[in-house]
Amino acid sequence: xxxxxxxxxxxxxxxxxxxxxxxxxxxxxxxxxxxxxxxxxxxxxxxxxxxxxxxxxxxxxxxxxxxxxxxxxxxxxxxxxxxxxxxxxxxxxxxxxxxxxxxxxxxxxxxxxxxxxxxxxxxxxxxxxxxxxxxxxxxxxxxxxxxxxxxxxxxxxxxxxxxxxxxxxxxxxxxxxxxxxxxxx
Ligand SMILES: [Fe+2]
Ligand SMILES: [Fe+2]
Numbered sequence: 648x649x650x651x652x653x654x655x656x657x658x659x660x661x662x663x664x665x666x667x668x669x670x671x672x673x674x675x676x677x678x679x680x681x682x683x684x685x686x687x688x689x690x691x692x693x694x695x696x697x698x699x700x701x702x703x704x705x706x707x708x709x710x711x712x713x714x715x716x717x718x719x720x721x722x723x724x725x726x727x728x729x730x731x732x733x734x735x736x737x738x739x740x741x742x743x744x745x746x747x748x749x750x751x752x753x754x755x756x757x758x759x760x761x762x763x764x765x766x767x768x769x770x771x772x773x774x775x776x777x778x779x780x781x782x783x784x785x786x787x788x789x790x791x792x793x794x795x796x797x798x799x800x801x802x803x804x805x806x807x808x809x810x811x812x813x814x815x816x817x818x819x820x821x822x823x824x825x826x827x828x829x830x831x832x
Contacts, residue, residue, distance in 0.1 A: 667795065667798050667799075667802075668794040668795050668797075668798045669717075669718055669787075669792075669794045669795075669797035669798040669801060670784045670787060670788065670794060670798075671798070672798050672801055672802065673710070673714065673718065673777070673784070673801075674778065674784075676706065676710045677774045677777075677778070679706065680703055680706050680707060680710070680770065681770075681771075681774075683699050683702055683703045683706070684703065684763075684767040684770070686699055687699040687700065687703070687763055687767075688764075688767075693753070693754035693755065696754040696759070696760070696763075697753060697754055700749055700750075700754075700759075700763055701750075703763070703766070704746045704749055704750050705812065707742065707746060707770065708743070708746065709805055709808050709809065711739045711742065711743065712804075712808060713801040713804050713805050713808070714735075714739070715736065715739060716804060717797055717800045717801045717804060718787075718797060718801065719732055719735060719736065721792050721797055722783060722786075722787050722790075722792065725787070725790040725791055725792045726786055726787070726790050728783075728786060731776075731782070731783050731786065732783075734776065735773070735776065735777065735783060738769070738772070738773045738776070739773075741769060742766065742769050742770060742773065745762060745765065745766050745769065746766065748762055749762050749763060749766065
């Protein structure tokens with residue numbers, strides 16, 4: 648499968664980056680989670696580790712969901728690039744399995760830190776695949792995807808997901824949802 652089919656590259660090429668477009672929104676999520684992984688590495692207390700791990704897991708679940716429901720299908724439709732798309736989906740599956748294990752365990756588990764560290768490595772690799780030169784986001788910018796409209800769709804889906812977690816969940820989902828609403832995220 649050809650890696651990049653750039654048939655539409657000239658028609659819809661966009662070089663501008665707006666803070667609310669789909670890619671800017673997803674990149675902001677990436678930076679936020681990277682910051683929490685860094686804080687986790689420095690954390691010493693079990694409470695702090697649990698809090699950060701919960702925040703990371705919840706944020707990643709919301710992020711992967713809005714990508715899979717909104718951004719990835721639009722990417723596949725616009726670019727027909729199955730290689731990049733399918734690899735990203737499979738990487739999400741791997742991350743989600745580990746997230747489930749982290750959520751089900753705690754800092755008293757001797758493997759907890761290792762799980763969070765490996766998740767950080769998996770996400771670092773995946774984010775690089777999305778953001779690198781010639782990667783998914785670069786290809787999306789060269790396509791005719793409506794990144795502003797997709798950004799709006801993802802924002803409203805994220806609010807719905809967080810609202811659902813806030814009304815039914817407790818603990819991390821609730822805290823993250825409240826924080827996101829407070830900051831207008
Ligand atoms: Fe992403
Ligand atoms: Fe992703």
